[in-house]
Amino acid sequence: MPETSLAGVLNELVLGDPTIEQVLDRVLDLAMRLIPHVDGASITLFRADMKPYTLRASDEWVRTVDKLQYELLQGPCIEVAATSAPTSGSADLASSTDWPVFGPAASEAGVRSLLAAGLSAHPDPNVPTSPPGALNLYSRHSAAFTAEEREEALLLAAIAGIGVQLVAARNDVERLREALSSRDVIGQAKGILMERHGVDDAAAFTILRRASNDLNVKLRDVAAELAASAGLAPDVTPRNGSHADRPAKK
Template sequence: MAYSRVMTTGSDEHVGFSFGDEFTRLTATVLGATNVGDVLQRVVDATVRLIPEADIVSITLREDRGRFHTPVETSPEATKLDMIQYDTGEGPCVEAARPEGTTIAASADVAADPRWPRFGKAAAELGVGSVVAAALLPGPGSPRLSGALNVYSRRVNGLDSLDRDAILLLATHASLAVAETQAVTMADLQAAQLREAIDSRDVIGQAKGILMSRRGVSADEAFDILRRASQELNVKLVTLAETLTERHGELELP
């Protein structure tokens, strides 16, 4: 299937461009892949180039045991958006990343979407208006990784049907990257910078446990405390969690 898009410039001149060359280059990269992380990064970079409203992009991978990670992303904000979904268990990226999940999960207005109230509220607070997550198909080998390509737009109704089609194609390329890369082992995942994601999740879990014990709150409430404190202090969530776990006897969150 060939794709083209017509863009309007400030002078109202219409400029068309084909996605064909980009997908051809991406396919060649995927088929010659030896490192899954490099190819996934190229998929993310291509998504930013091809989708005009792709303000934030990430890829979610889900291990056989059910653990989610974000190996590649365009900014720490992408990881934060993904982590909110991993911790609350709701949102488009976790729905699309589950092996039994939907092929595509999308919302034109996350703040008003009744399916994901906690994620929608948090995403809107981070300036996200709409989102599309397309499933990565699990490969035949072991471990059977599944996942999703996540595209966030700051504008409500920012991602149209043509964008969704292109995102599905890009997700297919990411699936091929995982399937074609030989021996996707934990060592490969570490090379793909997943070790940082695993460590980040662990330290956030420890910080949540400390807050749950000290304040008598639930896991969701503890995460909300961390998220609000991160925003108020303008400190990355992971950095705040690390500080809390190392110095929890000295610190009190706002």
């Protein structure tokens, strides 16, 4: 695997503001370009109840074969999740004894070889920092993947796992920042109402909540508008963008 390609993926994970989908699409694209005989690829994730779903896929037919694994509870990605094995696969699905139902069904769909590499070395739904899942590589050729290519698949799967964790952590930080900002501006609005109307904290909050319900506007947006009208500069921008850009009154 070219070092420059790996560096490019890592830069995309660290720099900019990519979504989980964008990071994983990049991983799938690399897998198909850098590993010979890969005709399709996907990312399987597992929910807390261990039910699998396809987060991203290179093609619709790949989703169809993924779905076969999920419905039959057979296949490499199911085994990776159940056993925490780094990789699982078959060089000839038509004659697979490991997956006697899924193997022939996948072969009939045109898939001859399949390799799944775990997104985490020890996928465990109870450990948020270790999201379970698999990178699935499909080939229309028998015996498509060498030992070296299995190692490359593991590296790409590790990158995908890192991407999921980094973006999830970033989203957690954004949600916390938003919550803190909302709390600040709501506190400002309550203070204004308490001063203007001589009410206590609970009554001020009731006024804000009633206005939010009557206007069908989020509570923090009502609070931001009130703070702006009082000449304050709240850090919360209403999501509809209708009020936050107004200059504070002097």
